[in-house]
Amino acid sequence: MVTTTCIIADADKGFRQLLKLQLKKADPTISIAGEAEDAQTAGIQIDAITPEIVFMDANLPPTDVFSVLEACEHKKFKLIVLSDGEQHALKALKANAVDYLLKPLRRADLEVALYKARAGMGRQPVTVANMAGVAPSVEARIPIWTGTSYEMVDADTIVYCKANNNYTEILLLDRRKFLLSKTLKFYENLLKDHPFCRIHQSYLVNTVYIKSVERGRKSHITLKDNTRLEIAQARKDKTFRFLGLM
Template identity: 30%
Template sequence: MRAIIVDDEKHSRDALQSMLAKYCPHVTVQALCCNGEEALQAIHQLTPEIVFLDVEMPVLDGFQVLEACRQPQFAVIFITAYDQYALQAIHHSALDYLLKPIDAQELQSAVDKAGRLPVTETARMVNKLLSFLAQEDRKALPTAQGLKIIAARNIIYCKAVGNHTRIFLQPPETQVTIKARMPELIGWLRDRGFMQVHTDFVVNLSLMEKYIKGDGGAIVMCNGDSVPLSRDRKQDFLLRVEHL
């Protein structure tokens, strides 16, 4: 079987390649990819039969790689550290996964299952996974602990913090820091009732309480937090609010 390994950690890629050579000699590793973009290129060029796909990766995570593939013509085995949110989504789809550190017997079992699974069944499972993530506009976002699945409707506002984004949520949760820059979230949120009101802030317009006039002004959100409004975004903001 032709395979590619996708993992942002070199030692994990090398370890899996060694285990495949030892325990699954019928699997030929065509490429080792360190991120989602490399994975998409390798999938397109090499047409693998099986993809070992790390879930937690920067820029494009494993779920986003599958979303970009649309109708995958290969078997998928996820690789992940224990992460309740990622595993919840994977379990729902019935796709296979391996927990780090990888167990040799579980690896053999997963590869054997992948070899027997029709491509059409894999595509069905992937669609089920993506549909699950799309429910209530949910998205798997990278945190320091793994992936956090968040529904857009539960986000009050987002604040840029260096290379990360802090997301303020409705109770019972309060906030979570995402390992992604604000621009990576704006495309997802813009069509869901959110607006960037400041270089460092994006707000959920449906969860604002009031607007306080000023040079730019301030927006008070439902949790009582005050978010600054840039002067150059004030007119667009007021027009959006009029049509809520």
């Protein structure tokens, strides 16, 4: 079994133990290669172990995560920032973190973060040099099992996702369909930084491909291929706000 090396850097030993258990349940191929409770140890381990993924608290004592990154020679890893609040989110984005997780961690959020790392988001080396400039654009590439191999699919080629019990059917722009073993909620979280709107319990739609919207007692959208989908009553207001119709 091919494993992915990982380091956890957090001052709270109890949290580190909990995260290790959560990672084991979320992805058995993750190998915890090191732990650190302070910035100096984290920097040493990152350079010595050269991990593929680093989970690091934004307020790692006696400094912060971004000072650690600046001092590290090894930068070719996927960074997942941990925090008790949202005050460091912009810095994390500018440092090319693949995700920013709030404590206490939710399993769904952790799975999405791992999925992003696996899919190669944040492929640029981690560097605080970017922090003075504009944050990189979000680019999602989703690994899809075609039956013989994994195909990396760009998010903007997904027309819509449809719930199928605990699976999700994805329709691509080239009309291919794939049935994937993740829930629609999983893909809603994964694609939250892209123009996807949950119009119904069963549908997550790429709004780029909406041709028209029918408003009434029963509302619908029509896609550019003339597919007609109902907007759930409970999701009308949110959908119309998302589309700028309210």
